[in-house]
Amino acid sequence: MMYFILSKKNAVLLCLLFGMGLFFGSFLVIRSYAGSGDKKEAVSVIIDAGHGLPDGGAVGTSGIIEQEINLKIAEKVREVLEAKGITVIMTRDTKNGLSTEKSRSLREMKIEDMKKRRAIMKKSNADLFISIHMNSFKNGSASGLRVFYSENFEDIKPLAESIQLRMADVTGAETAAVKTADKSLFLMKNPPLPSILVECGFLSNPEEEQKLTSGEYQSRLAWAIADAVEKYYALQKS
Numbered sequence: 397m398m399y400f401i402l403s404k405k406n407a408v409l410l411c412l413l414f415g416m417g418l419f420f421g422s423f424l425v426i427r428s429y430a431g432s433g434d435k436k437e438a439v440s441v442i443i444d445a446g447h448g449l450p451d452g453g454a455v456g457t458s459g460i461i462e463q464e465i466n467l468k469i470a471e472k473v474r475e476v477l478e479a480k481g482i483t484v485i486m487t488r489d490t491k492n493g494l495s496t497e498k499s500r501s502l503r504e505m506k507i508e509d510m511k512k513r514r515a516i517m518k519k520s521n522a523d524l525f526i527s528i529h530m531n532s533f534k535n536g537s538a539s540g541l542r543v544f545y546s547e548n549f550e551d552i553k554p555l556a557e558s559i560q561l562r563m564a565d566v567t568g569a570e571t572a573a574v575k576t577a578d579k580s581l582f583l584m585k586n587p588p589l590p591s592i593l594v595e596c597g598f599l600s601n602p603e604e605e606q607k608l609t610s611g612e613y614q615s616r617l618a619w620a621i622a623d624a625v626e627k628y629y630a631l632q633k634s
């Protein structure tokens with residue numbers, strides 16, 4: 397043990413140095429928390445309501461347009477995710493697609509719309525992209541969920557599977573094997589971030605179409621998607 401005999405002047409100086417050390421030290425701790433927390437703590441997800449006028453997407457047997465249901469479910473997913481503290485970026489939150497009036501043909505508007513969605517994916521720095529769609533098939537008896545993920549981010553497959561599982565749990569809808577997305581889908585071809593496409597059911601199946609237009613059924617689907625996302629990122633952090 398060592399003893400120091402301090403003069404009054406030295407004691408004041410020492411206190412001052414100690415105080416400064418505490419002040420700058422705590423500042424560094426706060427900074428390092430913020431620095432390391434930025435990426436890991438705040439999960440952000442892009443929710444993409446598929447299509448948007450003038451592109452309505454698939455048309456149901458009763459005449460319901462896919463883009464309407466996509467948007468309703470996407471908004472519900474946003475609501476649940478935000479309540480869980482997850483940041484949500486929507487590619488659209490109106491019935492309209494992202495193309496502007498300057499575009500001439502429907503095809504040109506569709507291309508412009510897709511490029512703008514892709515630009516959101518690139519700029520967002522988000523952790524995940526989820527695209528919400530409704531399915532359609534010439535055989536009216538086809539039904540159930542179809543979930544796809546981007547091949548260039550294979551690690552996301554377990555989340556795609558768990559999304560489908562949760563959705564099936566709360567709706568009783570049929571499931572199929574989760575697959576990599578078809579590369580003809582512009583947004584799913586080498587996307588800049590892990591991406592999942594969810595086909596919530598078949599509008600070509602009258603029975604399923606009726607369910608998909610129900611607000612209560614939409615809420616169940618949305619809750620299931622958000623719940624799987626929350627649990628996946630909570631697990632990654634722990």
Ligand SMILES: [Zn+2]
Nearest residue numbers: 446453529530
């Ligand atoms: Zn679609």
